[in-house]
Amino acid sequence: MPKSRILRLAAAALGLLVIVGAVMAAGAAGLAWTNTEGFCIGCHEMRDNVYAEFKGTIHDTNRSGVRAVCSDCHVPREPIPMLKRKVAATFELWGHLTGKIDTKEKFEKHRYELAKNVWTTMIRNDSHECRNCHKSESMSSELQSEKARARHAKAKAEGLTCIQCHFGIAHKEPDGPGPRELKIVK
């Protein structure tokens, strides 16, 4: 093979590599951007409802300053589950475009259904996003109150997951059966 052809092929391969790298870097940056709080509250549906309720809660402000943003609780960190969640979120854009929850009244009308969707996901994935920060193996029971110790022991014995007790802590609780009463197959 002539040397010039080898050089051309090498240049093409390098170019392709650069393009693929650039596309991947742009994709990763784009994904990271969609995980920011600023992106999530870019829509008034989120900013005026769930985000307004989140403000002042323990996950927003606390003594240590460690804070959870929307994506910490609602988007998996692992690449494949995260991509699946992002694909699902694109369907939610349709709801935004059609104004499904663009007024307070419409949001309240759908609040239970929205909460139930999140509860269902969290029950099925064993509150995976809670456990990204709250590692049960790292919890020191001696530092917990007597009541918390008893509740956690009971939850473990009954196979309950975080969301089945710790619901309505970052957003208002909807009117209706809670995660413990829902018959959700794990």
Next chain:
Amino acid sequence: MRVTISLLALCAAAIAPLAHAQQVDTSAAEALMKKSGCLKCHSVSAKKEGPPFKETAAKYKGKADAEKALVTHLTTNPKIKVDGKEELHDALKTKNPADVLNVARYILSR
């Protein structure tokens, strides 16, 4: 005159429950309950370790001493039973009687 007085009395009786509900500062009640950790065991309508507020409201519905009973429950660390075991019910984290009454009214108005 008698008819007017009767009508006024009827109106007063009709709006009495509304007046009771209007006296609740929902945001203040929810903030104090959050601060006091009430929502760890109770919720408005769903099942947790403690009874939902709607259940408590139904239990006390029509009872004249409802507010008083609830204020006592929320301030005196009474003994309660959770899963058959006795424990002390936490008190609201405030020393202001008006704030306690507001929470009692919030619960009763669910």
